[in-house]
Amino acid sequence: MILERFRLKGKCGLVTGAGSGIGKAMARGLAEAGATVALSGRNMEKLERATAEMTSSGLNAAPFSVDMAEPDSIAALADEVIADFGRIDFLFNNAGMIYREAPEAFPFTEWESMLRVNLTGPFLLSQAVARHMIAEGISGSIVNTSSLIAVFGGVKVPAYAATKGGLTQLTKSMANDLAQYGIRVNAIGPGWVKTEMTAALQHNTERFAAISARIPLGRWAAPEDLAGLAVFLASNASAYITGQVIFIDGGYTAM
Numbered sequence: 001m002i003l004e005r006f007r008l009k010g011k012c013g014l015v016t017g018a019g020s021g022i023g024k025a026m027a028r029g030l031a032e033a034g035a036t037v038a039l040s041g042r043n044m045e046k047l048e049r050a051t052a053e054m055t056s057s058g059l060n061a062a063p064f065s066v067d068m069a070e071p072d073s074i075a076a077l078a079d080e081v082i083a084d085f086g087r088i089d090f091l092f093n094n095a096g097m098i099y100r101e102a103p104e105a106f107p108f109t110e111w112e113s114m115l116r117v118n119l120t121g122p123f124l125l126s127q128a129v130a131r132h133m134i135a136e137g138i139s140g141s142i143v144n145t146s147s148l149i150a151v152f153g154g155v156k157v158p159a160y161a162a163t164k165g166g167l168t169q170l171t172k173s174m175a176n177d178l179a180q181y182g183i184r185v186n187a188i189g190p191g192w193v194k195t196e197m198t199a200a201l202q203h204n205t206e207r208f209a210a211i212s213a214r215i216p217l218g219r220w221a222a223p224e225d226l227a228g229l230a231v232f233l234a235s236n237a238s239a240y241i242t243g244q245v246i247f248i249d250g251g252y253t254a255m
């Protein structure tokens with residue numbers, strides 16, 4: 001039956017940046033579909049709260065600390081989740097940061113930390129998880145959170161645009177190389193989502209209205225709008241999809 005192919009019962013996986021926003025909503029969706037989910041990020045208080053909301057509704061989840069800017073912390077995260085869950089069937093590289101400044105004034109320290117968190121970190125975590133999947137013969141799924149800004153360039157976001165563009169190409173490159181092991185690598189490209197990351201824009205009445213008017217569906221996404229695609233990409237229902245960036249943007253890229 002087709003709905004069986006969407007079920008994640010028996011699967012275990014990891015979502016980074018799961019204490020808030022898109023990551024939190026995807027983690028909940030994945031657990032509701034039957035998976036055991038590791039919620040990771042830096043802020044343990046937020047992660048424990050998000051985990052408690054899930055476990056109190058009978059879902060399987062646990063919090064794990066990671067700083068995606070630190071290679072040792074990333075390696076430790078992969079080891080801890082594998083030790084606790086026994087396996088990783090899916091990874092969502094969702095943690096990310098943004099810093100807004102014109103290119104001529106952009107601070108080098110921010111450039112460096114954005115590359116580490118948004119691009120190098122996802123590569124290192126994918127590498128650790130792929131090694132585990134290959135060793136254990138797991139036909140797993142890796143999903144990166146890219147962005148509209150990988151396509152449009154944006155304004156005053158040179159490092160963010162570069163990292164999301166890089167993450168898109170990393171998705172395709174790793175998809176090609178890992179396909180031989182049955183490991184799929186895809187990306188989600190969110191449009192405008194109401195999260196902490198976009199709080200300033202949401203409060204800027206003029207910009208908020210201008211962006212909303214440019215979205216064919218006429219509204220910003222809620223984090224929960226991303227959960228269905230997360231479940232699909234982690235599940236056997238998407239078994240023949242790899243190397244793709246799938247936009248969830250209310251039609252923005254079509255306009």
Ligand SMILES: NC(=O)c1ccc[n+]([C@@H]2O[C@H](COP(=O)([O-])OP(=O)(O)OC[C@H]3O[C@@H](n4cnc5c(N)ncnc54)[C@H](OP(=O)(O)O)[C@@H]3O)[C@@H](O)[C@H]2O)c1
Nearest residue numbers: 017020021022041042043067068095096147192193195197
């Ligand atoms: N909101 C949008 O409109 C939009 C659009 C396109 C793409 N995205 C992407 O969606 C992803 C999630 O963002 P969001 O919108 O849900 O915003 P958010 O609520 O601010 O989530 C960002 C998450 O990243 C985590 N994070 C940041 N730096 C980290 C680090 N060094 N180590 C580990 N975790 C780190 C944060 O967790 P801690 O605070 O616990 O570290 C936080 O949970 C990001 O990759 C973002 O670029 C968002």
